[in-house]
Amino acid sequence: MTEFPETRSNLLAQVRSPDEREAWEEFVLTYQPVIYRMARRRGMQDSDAQDLVQTVLMRVAGAIESWEKAPGVRFRHWLRRVAKNAILSAFSRKPNDPALGGSGIQQLMDEQPAEATEVEHELALESQREQFLRAAVMVQSDVNAETWRAFELTVIDGESCESAAKILEKSVGAVYAARSRVMRRLRNKVQELGQGES
Amino acid sequence: MNAQRNDCDRRRIDAFLESNHVALEDPQLIEHLDSCQSCRDYIGSQAAEARSWAQATDLLKPSEFDNAGSLACSAVTIGHQSSEQPLAVRNVLASLAPTDDPNRLGRLGGYEVSGVVGVGGMGIVPKAVDPALDRVVAIKVMAPHLANNAASRARFSREAKAAAAVLDPNVVPIHSVSSDGDTPYLVMAYIRGGSLQKRLQREGTLTTVEISRIGAQVAAGLAAAHEQVLVHRDVKPENILLEDNVERVTLTDFGLARAVDDASVTREGTIAGTP
Numbered sequence: 001m002t003e004f005p006e007t008r009s010n011l012l013a014q015v016r017s018p019d020e021r022e023a024w025e026e027f028v029l030t031y032q033p034v035i036y037r038m039a040r041r042r043g044m045q046d047s048d049a050q051d052l053v054q055t056v057l058m059r060v061a062g063a064i065e066s067w068e069k070a071p072g073v074r075f076r077h078w079l080r081r082v083a084k085n086a087i088l089s090a091f092s093r094k095p096n097d098p099a100l101g102g103s104g105i106q107q108l109m110d111e112q113p114a115e116a117t118e119v120e121h122e123l124a125l126e127s128q129r130e131q132f133l134r135a136a137v138m139v140q141s142d143v144n145a146e147t148w149r150a151f152e153l154t155v156i157d158g159e160s161c162e163s164a165a166k167i168l169e170k171s172v173g174a175v176y177a178a179r180s181r182v183m184r185r186l187r188n189k190v191q192e193l194g195q196g197e198s
Numbered sequence: 199m200n201a202q203r204n205d206c207d208r209r210r211i212d213a214f215l216e217s218n219h220v221a222l223e224d225p226q227l228i229e230h231l232d233s234c235q236s237c238r239d240y241i242g243s244q245a246a247e248a249r250s251w252a253q254a255t256d257l258l259k260p261s262e263f264d265n266a267g268s269l270a271c272s273a274v275t276i277g278h279q280s281s282e283q284p285l286a287v288r289n290v291l292a293s294l295a296p297t298d299d300p301n302r303l304g305r306l307g308g309y310e311v312s313g314v315v316g317v318g319g320m321g322i323v324p325k326a327v328d329p330a331l332d333r334v335v336a337i338k339v340m341a342p343h344l345a346n347n348a349a350s351r352a353r354f355s356r357e358a359k360a361a362a363a364v365l366d367p368n369v370v371p372i373h374s375v376s377s378d379g380d381t382p383y384l385v386m387a388y389i390r391g392g393s394l395q396k397r398l399q400r401e402g403t404l405t406t407v408e409i410s411r412i413g414a415q416v417a418a419g420l421a422a423a424h425e426q427v428l429v430h431r432d433v434k435p436e437n438i439l440l441e442d443n444v445e446r447v448t449l450t451d452f453g454l455a456r457a458v459d460d461a462s463v464t465r466e467g468t469i470a471g472t473p
């Protein structure tokens with residue numbers, strides 16, 4: 001049988017402390033969809049895009065053991081840097097050459113492909129989108145359905161506050177109040193999620 | 199700019215925004231907002247900077263690939279969007295047992311499901327890890343709505359038995375079968391690579407050498423099946439898998455296979471094959 005990279009079934013085997021584990025979980029949660037969207041945008045089929053997601057995450061997981069050799073660097077920060085390089089290198093290659101395996105950590109840290117800036121920008125945008133999406137899910141579960149709808153209609157779907165008020169059978173004032181309250185919470189959540197960044 | 203009126207109360211707006219009690223309402227403030235443009239502007243600008251409002255609009259708009267059939271990757275979607283996954287997929291995923299590994303979608307039997315590699319009429323094919331043997335497998339899971347149908351179940355278990363009987367390098371090996379539970383499934387080797395169909399779409403025509411290589415191996419796989427008095431009956435590019443980096447071709451999907459002596463399966467007039 002062929003050796004699949006997935007044979008190293010437990011990506012988390014190397015992540016031991018609870019703090020690191022949490023950082024890793026959050027990392028996977030954010031980056032899975034980010035890598036997936038970037039892959040699909042490049043014309044990959046669903047299953048190929050998912051495979052690429054696995055490959056990149058696998059590669060990052062495989063590099064974790066060398067983290068301990070970088071004293072004084074926070075795991076969270078280290079993770080993002082390695083991930084960024086792995087993603088940039090994955091997407092800066094020719095579409096038919098998704099070869100990703102086997103490279104050492106040094107290569108992962110050094111790689112800076114020529115067209116990186118554009119991909120870098122896209123990666124930053126997609127990561128930010130993911131933060132907003134995650135924050136939105138949390139805020140949505142915190143507020144009542146009508147409050148969320150007022151925000152969704154006016155901020156995401158582009159309705160005016162007046163027409164949202166008609167749709168929701170609420171006063172215009174209530175729509176202003178509801179959307180602002182959601183927006184405040186959303187902004188706070190996004191900031192909270194972004195704390196591990198940079 | 200709209201002027202502030204006598205009845206404007208900015209501190210009240212601040213308190214409203216900062217309140218952690220989402221249920222807290224302020225009917226008087228809401229009534230005031232019905233008519234005061236100045237306070238509408240104020241509450242908006244106090245809620246978040248203009249940039250955050252603009253980002254929310256841009257980033258939360260459903261993007262083209264948020265729900266393009268991805269499962270492992272769409273763990274985070276807003277509300278109604280997630281309902282756009284194919285029904286069969288949602289049903290199967292909903293039937294998975296929970297797992298404590300955040301990287302997995304759930305558990306089926308002893309297998310940790312990590313993604314979905316195929317969706318077909320009969321059900322879906324998740325990719326999973328067999329922790330006991332530390333190997334990757336593809337699991338063909340029968341869609342729950344078909345599992346209630348006796349004929350479908352019979353066909354499913356027939357495929358499982360038929361395919362499991364064939365041991366040949368050119369036929370995808372079946373590791374195990376579970377056909378009596380609520381969700382029948384069969385576990386087979388996961389072939390990393392793609393189908394001949396995909397390859398043709400991607401590269402167009404193949405070289406003569408390739409064609410004969412693939413043809414010979416498909417023939418070998420079919421011959422092995424025939425030795426078990428089994429007819430595949432649905433040989434097509436989608437069911438021919440090309441392994442990555444190895445010159446091996448494997449035949450899969452014995453869903454329509456028929457044992458030569460099994461007369462009950464296809465009555466005359468029943469159409470086999472995939473349209």
Ligand SMILES: [Zn+2]
Nearest residue numbers: 203206234237
């Ligand atoms: Zn006012």
